[in-house]
Amino acid sequence: xxxxxxxxxxxxxxxxxxxxxxxxxxxxxxxxxxxxxxxxxxxxxxxxxxxxxxxxxxxxxxxxxxxxxxxxxxxxxxxxxxxxxxxxxxxxxxxxxxxxxxxxxxxxxxxxxxxxxxxxxxxxxxxxxxxxxxxxxxxxxxxxxxxxxxxxxxxxxxxxxxxxxxxxxxxxxxxxxxxxxxxxxxxxxxxxxxxxxxxxxxxxxxxxxxxxxxxxxxxxxxxxxxxxxxxxxxxxxxxxxxxxxxxxxxxxxxxxxxxxxxxxxxxxxxxxxxxxxxxxxxxxxxxxxxxxxxxxxxxxxxxxxxxxxxxxxxxxxxxxxxxxxxxxxxxxxxxxxxxxxx
Amino acid sequence: xxxxxxxxxxxxxxxxxxxxxxxxxxxxxxxxxxxxxxxxxxxxxxxxxxxxxxxxxxxxxxxxxxxxxxxxxxxxxxxxxxxxxxxxxxxxxxxxxxxxxxxxxxxxxxxxxxxxxxxxxxxxxxxxxxxxxxxxxxxxxxxxxxxxxxxxxxxxxxxxxxxxxxxxxxxxxxxxxxxxxxxxxxxxxxxxxxxxxxxxxxxxxxxxxxxxxxxxxxxxxxxxxxxxxxxxxxxxxxxxxxxxxxxxxxxxxxxxxxxxxxxxxxxxxxxxxxxxxxxxxxxxxx
Amino acid sequence: xxxxxxxxxxxxxxxxxxxxxxxxxxxxxxxxxxxxxxxxxxxxxxxxxxxxxxxxxxxxxxxxxxxxxxxxxxxxxxxxxxxxxxxxxxxxxxxxxxxxxxxxxxxxxxxxxxxxxxxxxxxxxxxxxxxxxxxxxxxxxxxxxxxxxxxxxxxxxxxxxxxxxxxxxxxxxxxxxxxxxxxxxxxxxxxxxxxxxxxxxxxxxxxxxxxxxxxxxxxxxxxxxxxxxxxxxxxxxxxxxxxxxxxxxxxxxxxxxxxxxxxxxxxxxxxxxxxxxxxx
Numbered sequence: 064x065x066x067x068x069x070x071x072x073x074x075x076x077x078x079x080x081x082x083x084x085x086x087x088x089x090x091x092x093x094x095x096x097x098x099x100x101x102x103x104x105x106x107x108x109x110x111x112x113x114x115x116x117x118x119x120x121x122x123x124x125x126x127x128x129x130x131x132x133x134x135x136x137x138x139x140x141x142x143x144x145x146x147x148x149x150x151x152x153x154x155x156x157x158x159x160x161x162x163x164x165x166x167x168x169x170x171x172x173x174x175x176x177x178x179x180x181x182x183x184x185x186x187x188x189x190x191x192x193x194x195x196x197x198x199x200x201x202x203x204x205x206x207x208x209x210x211x212x213x214x215x216x217x218x219x220x221x222x223x224x225x226x227x228x229x230x231x232x233x234x235x236x237x238x239x240x241x242x243x244x245x246x247x248x249x250x251x252x253x254x255x256x257x258x259x260x261x262x263x264x265x266x267x268x269x270x271x272x273x274x275x276x277x278x279x280x281x282x283x284x285x286x287x288x289x290x291x292x293x294x295x296x297x298x299x300x301x302x303x304x305x306x307x308x309x310x311x312x313x314x315x316x317x318x319x320x321x322x323x324x325x326x327x328x329x330x331x332x333x334x335x336x337x338x339x340x341x342x343x344x345x346x347x348x349x350x351x352x353x354x355x356x357x358x359x360x361x362x363x364x365x366x367x368x369x370x371x372x373x374x375x376x377x378x379x380x381x382x383x384x385x386x387x388x389x390x391x392x393x394x395x396x397x398x399x400x401x402x403x404x405x
Numbered sequence: 406x407x408x409x410x411x412x413x414x415x416x417x418x419x420x421x422x423x424x425x426x427x428x429x430x431x432x433x434x435x436x437x438x439x440x441x442x443x444x445x446x447x448x449x450x451x452x453x454x455x456x457x458x459x460x461x462x463x464x465x466x467x468x469x470x471x472x473x474x475x476x477x478x479x480x481x482x483x484x485x486x487x488x489x490x491x492x493x494x495x496x497x498x499x500x501x502x503x504x505x506x507x508x509x510x511x512x513x514x515x516x517x518x519x520x521x522x523x524x525x526x527x528x529x530x531x532x533x534x535x536x537x538x539x540x541x542x543x544x545x546x547x548x549x550x551x552x553x554x555x556x557x558x559x560x561x562x563x564x565x566x567x568x569x570x571x572x573x574x575x576x577x578x579x580x581x582x583x584x585x586x587x588x589x590x591x592x593x594x595x596x597x598x599x600x601x602x603x604x605x606x607x608x609x610x611x612x613x614x615x616x617x618x619x620x621x622x623x624x625x626x627x628x629x630x631x632x633x634x635x636x637x638x639x640x641x642x643x644x645x646x647x648x649x650x651x652x653x654x655x656x657x658x659x660x661x662x663x664x665x666x667x668x669x670x671x672x673x674x675x676x677x678x679x680x681x682x683x684x685x686x687x688x689x690x691x
Numbered sequence: 692x693x694x695x696x697x698x699x700x701x702x703x704x705x706x707x708x709x710x711x712x713x714x715x716x717x718x719x720x721x722x723x724x725x726x727x728x729x730x731x732x733x734x735x736x737x738x739x740x741x742x743x744x745x746x747x748x749x750x751x752x753x754x755x756x757x758x759x760x761x762x763x764x765x766x767x768x769x770x771x772x773x774x775x776x777x778x779x780x781x782x783x784x785x786x787x788x789x790x791x792x793x794x795x796x797x798x799x800x801x802x803x804x805x806x807x808x809x810x811x812x813x814x815x816x817x818x819x820x821x822x823x824x825x826x827x828x829x830x831x832x833x834x835x836x837x838x839x840x841x842x843x844x845x846x847x848x849x850x851x852x853x854x855x856x857x858x859x860x861x862x863x864x865x866x867x868x869x870x871x872x873x874x875x876x877x878x879x880x881x882x883x884x885x886x887x888x889x890x891x892x893x894x895x896x897x898x899x900x901x902x903x904x905x906x907x908x909x910x911x912x913x914x915x916x917x918x919x920x921x922x923x924x925x926x927x928x929x930x931x932x933x934x935x936x937x938x939x940x941x942x943x944x945x946x947x948x949x950x951x952x953x954x955x956x957x958x959x960x961x962x963x964x965x966x967x968x969x970x971x
Contacts, residue, residue: 083444086434086437087433087434087437087440087441088432088433088434089431089432089433089434090432094836095836098829098832098833098835098836099829099832099833099836102826102827102828102829102832103826103829105500106825106826106829108533109498109531109532109533110825112531112532112533112536113532113565114532115532115535115536115562116529116531116532116535116562116565117532117562119532119535119558119561119562120561120562120563120564123558123561133580134576134580137576231848233848234846234847234848237796237797237800237846239800239804244797247760247797248797251760252760252763254568254569254572255566255568255569255759255760255761256760256761256763256764258568258569258571258572258595258598258761259568259594259761259762261598262594262597262598263714263718263946264710264711264714264715265597265598265601266597266950267710267711267714267946267949267950267953268601268707268710268711269597269600269601269604269622269625269626270625270950270953270954271707271710271950271953271954271956271957272604272625272957273625273626274954274957274958275957275958275961276958276961276962277961285954285958288954289951289954292947292950292951293947293948293951295921295947296728296921296940296943296944296947297728297729297730297731297924297940297941297944298728298944298947298948300729300731301728301729360731360733364733364734367901367905368905368909371902371905372902372905372906372909375617375902375903375905375906376906378617378620378632378633379617379903379906380660380663381633381634381660382615382617382633382634384634384656384659384660384663385615385633385634385636385637385638385656386502386503386615386637387447388447388451388637388652388653388655388656388659389502389505389506389637389652390502391447391448391451391652392451392648392649392652393502393505395448395451395452397451397455397648397649397651397652398509398640398648398649398652400508400509400512400541400640400644401505401508401509401537401541402537402540497876567761567875568761593875593876593899594761594762594875594897594899605707617902617903618899618900618902618903619899
């Protein structure tokens with residue numbers, strides 16, 4: 064109990080209180096601990112903890128493959144992908160450059176070979192000042208040192224002095240043209256972008272399902288949503304504010320028809336409204352963006368900046384308070400459920 | 406004037422005096438004096454409310470939070486249908502308060518699944534969360550006297566990468582078709598991916614997050630959503646422990662104080678801008 | 692009339708896969724057959740442009756790439772636009788690039804490659820790529836205290852002390868402007884919370900994140916914001932160089948219109964259904 068309960072609670076309390084009250088203290092060591100060391104300790108722990116997760120992942124996926132459970136083929140792909148990235152990240156540089164230090168008097172065969180092998184479009188002007196102190200580096204790396212060596216041998220047969228320059232470990236994962244970067248650009252990036260792009264479809268289906276004018280608040284949400292969606296994109300600035308004014312008059316007429324029985328009042332309102340807008344428009348010359356309050360981009364901006372930010376602030380304050388009280392509960396040991404002590 | 410009010414006033418005076426005293430020392434960052442006083446006030450309010458609730462547990466009324474009431478209903482539904490419960494504790498690590506709160510709620514959910522013998526699937530995005538969530542589930546199953554139903558692989562790691570995790574969890578949803586999906590923690594853009602996929606498989610969905618930008622997506626697509634403070638109050642609500650309920654009361658008490666401060670600040674600033682007052686409250690706050 | 696109502700009712704409960712298909716076409720067609728739509732810069736984007744415009748000559752500008760490939764279409768045009776605005780002005784600005792996301796390093800390299808084709812920059816004279824450091828907001832705090840402790844070498848493993856541009860740069864306070872292209876955590880919020888208060892800060896974020904960041908724009912802690920792809924397109928219009936954000940606006944416009952049409956259809960079906968149920 065002492066090891067599993069008391070010590071963890073003490074550690075949380077001590078470091079929590081230390082970090083919290085340390086913010087008020089003007090001491091370089093304390094500030095350095097709070098600003099740098101504490102987070103770095105956490106990063107180091109999390110980095111080592113990744114092994115636990117990775118091993119768990121491999122174990123579960125391997126069991127699925129071995130037992131031929133439903134979807135085992137996906138598990139096989141997961142394991143192979145994991146191993147692929149692990150190997151090219153840790154064990155293969157994947158980026159070997161070739162530097163040319165001297166060229167023969169007739170460089171054309173060499174240039175043709177380089178262009179054919181690397182798909183570059185070099186010419187003799189690139190090799191004018193090539194010498195031992197100023198070698199020319201072919202900016203397309205080879206994935207393996209053996210392929211780079213082969214290329215160097217081919218160049219040597221043409222009378223070219225060249226050498227293989229491996230990319231340093233660490234830099235190899237970010238080297239353009241290297242194996243890891245190739246994987247990042249051609250596999251990881253499209254997959255990530257695809258998953259993010261799914262949001263467009265899901266937003267459409269969620270909006271279609273959820274934006275129903277069931278009551279006043281839902282109607283308000285619906286209208287605000289439509290105004291923001293139209294006003295935010297260029298199409299919104301093509302819609303004249305006068306069109307919106309006419310729509311507003313008609314909309315108010317529809318609402319009135321549910322509240323007032325006398326049709327003459329409704330007809331009168333609609334007629335008056337339409338006439339008023341028409342006369343006003345003729346007076347003002349029908350500018351597309353005036354009156355501003357009916358111009359969708361301006362209306363959208365107002366909704367964004369005023370009621371939206373007000374609501375956002377209120378929620379942020381509430382969330383902030385929640386975080387403060389919850390954190391204090393952990394620090395002072397009032398809540399211990401995170402270590403399983405309910 | 407009753408004893409409590411007198412005590413409160415004395416403590417307030419004490420906080421102000423302590424702050425003034427401590428700000429004279431060189432080691433103290435006097436620019437942050439106001440925040441220091443506020444912090445002490447919050448701590449006092451917290452302990453005061455906890456003590457009040459412990460003395461008189463029935464004095465506090467916690468309004469019904471439909472999302473939390475629905476947790477047991479969701480577990481029951483899964484048991485009847487013989488399908489698992491999917492619990493997603495967010496995509497961030499244990500350094501986020503929301504994730505810790507999510508793990509705590511998982512403990513309560515695991516209590517119910519142990520009781521009803523429903524299978525629980527918890528895919529996680531971080532290794533440390535995996536360990537913490539396992540501990541929470543294990544303790545719950547032990548407490549319910551059903552340790553044999555607990556399996557380490559109930560809580561399993563998927564990946565750290567946001568959209569890869571979303572793809573993995575969506576795949577789990579599509580294949581195992583859980584009857585209930587619970588999303589409790591810190592989320593980013595993948596929230597709608599989870600919620601819509603869950604909606605597509607016909608699961609009952611309960612979400613809880615303090616990620617402000619994701620609340621609208623959860624509200625739209627889930628059956629129940631715990632928003633912001635409700636989410637942090639969840640552990641108090643589910644456990645019904647006085648020290649936790651006192652925390653919720655403290656939160657509300659301090660919120661009233663903040664509303665008062667905002668009103669005061671608004672008034673003071675307006676009077677300052679109108680040249681009626683020469684004192685600038687905003688400068689004092691810093 | 693009843694026939695029409697029945698059609699609307701049917702359309703009001705279509706399979707979501709049909710919705711996905713129509714949305715897909717609405718977004719794909721304008722990308723394949725580009726449509727030129729007028730872009731009207733909003734106040735937030737204008738504020739960012741003006742803030743960068745108003746920095747003194749020979750300023751040191753830090754650009755933080757805090758996004759990855761999934762949000763690249765939204766944020767990449769913003770960071771490119773900022774670099775173009777700085778370089779177009781020919782006022783001797785220097786660009787320093789940092790990354791709080793590991794993927795941000797690749798985004799930064801791609802952006803610098805693109806900019807290099809347009810402006811022929813001299814490495815370590817016009818720009819320096821400091822690279823990625825793990826630690827989330829601790830990196831910002833570390834940069835504020837002592838930049839040279841966080842970055843001893845740049846992304847190409849060259850010692851910071853050997854880079855002429857890095858002379859006199861010891862902390863974030865030594866920069867004249869900071870811009871964060873942010874897609875989540877860590878990003879704009881962390882720069883506001885932990886960054887220097889004396890250096891003007893601006894940001895470009897995904898549309899989802901804008902809500903969280905707007906209060907800081909209103910309080911002046913952020914000098915404007917580029918809000919999602921529309922913000923990026925507005926900024927491209929201000930800088931005067933159209934890019935993928937502008938070309939994406941037609942797709943976004945059509946997508947929004949289709950969503951609104953579906954919403955209207957859904958509501959019509961809902962009202963008809965309600966009315967019929969009330970009758971019976």
